[in-house]
Amino acid sequence: MRIEEGLHLVMSGGGGFDLTDAFDCNVFLVAADGGWLMFDAGAGRDPQGVFDVLAEDGIDPSSVRHLLLTHGHADHSGGAAALRERLGLTVHAGAATAAMVSQGDEEGISLGKAKRGGVYPPDYVYHACPVDSVWQPDEVRRFGDVAVQMILTPGHSHDHVSYLVTTPRRKMLVAGDALFHGGKVAIQDIRDCDVGAICETVRKLATIEFDTLLPGHHAFTLKHARRHADLALQCVDRMQIPPSII
Numbered sequence: 001m002r003i004e005e006g007l008h009l010v011m012s013g014g015g016g017f018d019l020t021d022a023f024d025c026n027v028f029l030v031a032a033d034g035g036w037l038m039f040d041a042g043a044g045r046d047p048q049g050v051f052d053v054l055a056e057d058g059i060d061p062s063s064v065r066h067l068l069l070t071h072g073h074a075d076h077s078g079g080a081a082a083l084r085e086r087l088g089l090t091v092h093a094g095a096a097t098a099a100m101v102s103q104g105d106e107e108g109i110s111l112g113k114a115k116r117g118g119v120y121p122p123d124y125v126y127h128a129c130p131v132d133s134v135w136q137p138d139e140v141r142r143f144g145d146v147a148v149q150m151i152l153t154p155g156h157s158h159d160h161v162s163y164l165v166t167t168p169r170r171k172m173l174v175a176g177d178a179l180f181h182g183g184k185v186a187i188q189d190i191r192d193c194d195v196g197a198i199c200e201t202v203r204k205l206a207t208i209e210f211d212t213l214l215p216g217h218h219a220f221t222l223k224h225a226r227r228h229a230d231l232a233l234q235c236v237d238r239m240q241i242p243p244s245i246i
């Protein structure tokens, strides 16, 4: 789904726009350096789905050269292995995510608990994926005229990172599950979800300038995106926990 020139939504499930498989998170493509950066990989239950969307959008799959993961949860990283195998793209992640995704650590990414609880079907298969490039906290890399900074945003899970993507046109926060439209967060009863850390991450994100919010689920927003961080910050400042999408 073309959002505008250089920005596409190519996967999105039941917690979003029902573009691809119900379990997929929002997956965005950003034009960079004559190709595309992909942010997150969906659940991998329907590996063909994203290729159908790319075809509809007129995007040559081989031009998707980099995949950047926000965290290891299966709805964000489960599709990585198939994409890497089929496209030969470079997979990027923070160190904690890389350790779990490359090992296929189902308990680490809380997939074991999610299967036992019926959140994921018991026959869902997670495919471990080698991570080619591990980023340091706050590291900035350039892809042509696009700059990407990795920001540690733990809380929803211990390994969570977000990406601040600066293009000639926009300053975008690819927030994964750290911040959502309306100033919401994502709180789950999993081993590494930490409400205190979520609130600290809200404080950190509220210090960053961005105009576009591209979250892992629900609506994205193309203008005045800081208002969502400010709504979450208002809760935190009142010693309240921002509302959760879950």
Ligand SMILES: [Zn+2]
Pocket (backbone or CB within 6 Å): 071, 073, 156, 157, 177
């Ligand atoms: Zn998650």
